[in-house]
Amino acid sequence: MEERIIQAIEAIVGAENIQTEATDLYTYGYDASPEFHHEPDLVVAPASKDEIIQILSVCRDNRVPIVARGSGSNLSGGTVPIAGGIVLLFTRMNRILEFDQQNLTLTVEPGVITQEINQYIADSGLFFPPDPGSMQISTIGGNISENSGGLRALKYGVTKDYVLGLEVVMANGDVIETGGKLTKDVAGLNLTQLMIGSEGTLGIITKAILKLMPKPEANKTMIATYRTMTAAAQSVSDIIAAKITPATMEFLDQVTIKAVEDFAHVGLPTDAAAMLLIQQDGHPREIDADIETMAAICRDGAAIDVQVARDEAHGAQLMAARRTALSALARVKPTTVLEDATVPRSEIAALVNFINETAQKYQLYIGTFGHAGDGNMHPTCLTDLRDEAEMKRVHQAFAEIYQKTIELGGTVTGEHGVGLAKLPYLPWKLGAGGMRADRAIKAALDPDNILNPQKLY
Ligand SMILES: Cc1cc2nc3c(=O)[nH]c(=O)nc-3n(C[C@H](O)[C@H](O)[C@H](O)COP(=O)(O)OP(=O)(O)OC[C@H]3O[C@@H](n4cnc5c(N)ncnc54)[C@H](O)[C@@H]3O)c2cc1C
Incomplete structure (x- = not known):
């Protein structure tokens, strides 16, 4: 320069x-x-x-x-x-600007660390539901720009569901203010949602108005373990079919269970082939009824064992252990390639079985965990970047896994974004017309292509 x-x-x-x-x-x-x-x-x-x-x-x-x-x-x-x-x-733009208890909103600068949002409003009886596994380190600007999900997405949705308005500096220097402290607003195109998930390619977010929710009174956590992945996936479908929407329904395969237990020592069943970690929140009476029904569904669905956490602290410990999954797996080998294949819930078993077959075919070590309730799986290949032959097999394996994901009606990224990593697969999901539409929007809003070039399009 x-x-x-x-x-x-x-x-x-x-x-x-x-x-x-x-x-x-x-x-x-x-x-x-x-x-x-x-x-x-x-x-x-x-x-x-x-x-x-x-x-x-x-x-x-x-x-x-x-x-x-x-x-x-x-x-x-x-x-x-x-x-x-x-x-x-945005390390100097990390202030919480306003907590509006009348409208239940929090106005923040983009550099605020995600976890600090809930810490700030902890005593208010309110909470901000999006809780990516990275919330201790990620910023709200990054969450908005990736439309991040989290462990509570099944019941509460993802970041896009909690952004009411944005202030954005556009490539031409215009400053736009989208949305506001409003539950209804159909004035013009929905630029708030256009900016969410645009990965820094359409504008620079300088302020966000976030929607807060009343905090659930209590929560309860349970784990169910299985001999096969198919049995675990069946329980996921059966719970949803029983019209119960748990706050969290996470899946861990055996590779991940072992890695997490080795890292977090919370007493996970390392002999199980698959495990579901389920949390429900709300009124204590409703929670008890839901947990009882879900435990019965899991037992009927061939769970080897179902255990309910002793209390909220124990539940929080199990959830914290789940959040360590990536870090725990990352200790096994020098390089961790974490993917983000997402299918309709009914196809989880088909996807995970295919991942396991593909891992065997290419002689790779892949652990899979993810948000079972959202059909969002994170097959994680533990490998070594310096081993060129193995890395070639890693790329072949994931290309096949993403082809299968699309065949199953899924998408090439559920929450981690396209960036550079998913660009080769993006046309499989969007098609030629979808790619043209996306590129036309980019060209109109950033004609000089200075905002995060070579990504997403
Ligand atoms: C251990 C671990 C666990 C994770 N768990 C989850 C999970 O559960 N769910 C999930 O969805 N993701 C998860 N992630 C991925 C990641 O944490 C999220 O994508 C997160 O939102 C990124 O936030 P960040 O502040 O690090 O953003 P960055 O990585 O710095 O940036 C992300 C994107 O946002 C853009 N951007 C950042 N700030 C702005 C701004 N102010 N204006 C415009 N564009 C901007 C960047 O250009 C980039 O395209 C995890 C990652 C790790 C390492």
């Missing part, structure tokens, strides 16, 4: 808020996906929307790519600055 451009940016944010050291540039060349790396030319931490407008103006004039980055915890190469340019941080 030319020195005069660096100086122009420095004049906007101050020398202390730019990073040009080789080690910093190397670090910001990565995110949580293992296979992509490209260094930016500059890392910049603006303090305000106005500074972002000015930075974008410099980028536009000089055709410099600009990649928004929350915590870089995305698993799709979404923040790897593949075309160089600027990585834009």
Whole structure:
């Protein structure tokens, strides 16, 4: 990057808020996906929307790519600055701006860490339902831009269901305010939802109005273990068919159960082939009735064992253990390739059986866990990036797994985003017309292609 451009940016944010050291540039060349790396030319931490407008103006004039980055915890190469340019941080835009207890909203800057939202409103009797496994580190700006899901998605939905309005700096320097503290608003196109999940390619989010919900009075957790994956998947279908919507219904296969137990030591049954972790919340009487019915369904569905957590603390311990699944698996081998195949719930068993067959065919070590209630599976291949022959087999295996996912009526990413990782598979899901429509929107809103280029389209 030319020195005069660096100086122009420095004049906007101050020398202390730019990073040009080789080690910093190397670090910001990565995110949580293992296979992509490209260094930016500059890392910049603006303090305000106005500074972002000015930075974008410099980028536009000089055709410099600009990649928004929350915590870089995305698993799709979404923040790897593949075309160089600027990585834009929100570490100085991390304030909670307003808690409106009349309208049940929280207005935040994009750099707020997800977990801090619920900590901030802990005593209010309200909560913010989206709870990605990464909530201790991810930012709300990243969650919105990936439309992240979480363990409570089955009952409460995902991030898009809790964003009422956004402030966004567009590539041309316009600042738009979408939505508001409104439950109804059909004025114009739904730009709030267009921005959600757009992975930093259509605008820079500088503020968000979030919807809060009354906090459930209590919760109860149970685990059911199985000899086969098919039996576990059948219980998932039977519970949904019984018209019960648990807050959480997670699936772990044997590879994952063993890795988690080895890591978290919470007494998981390491001899089981599959396990469901189920939580219900709400009024204590309703919870008890639902847990009783679900336990009966699991037993009838050939569960080897069904155990209800002793109390909420024990339940929280089991849920926390589930959240460690990726970290636990990541300890096994040097490289962890975590995927995001999503099918209709009725097809979970077919997908997981196919994943296991494919792992055998390509002699790969794949553990699968995921949000069973959402049909969202995370087949996780434990491998080594330095083993080129094995990595080739990993790519072949996942291409087949995604082909199967599409055949089963599924999608190539349920919550982790397209980024760079899912680009090769995206046309399988969108088709030629869908790809053209997406690209037309990108070209209209970012004609110079400076916002996170080479991603998503
Ligand atoms: C251990 C672990 C567990 C995970 N569990 C889950 C899970 O349960 N569910 C789930 O959905 N994901 C999960 N993820 C993936 C990841 O944490 C989420 O995608 C998360 O939302 C990313 O947040 P971030 O702040 O790290 O964003 P980043 O990774 O920094 O960025 C993500 C995308 O958002 C864009 N972006 C960031 N901020 C802005 C902004 N202000 N304006 C415009 N664009 C912006 C970036 O350009 C990028 O495209 C997990 C990841 C890990 C490592």
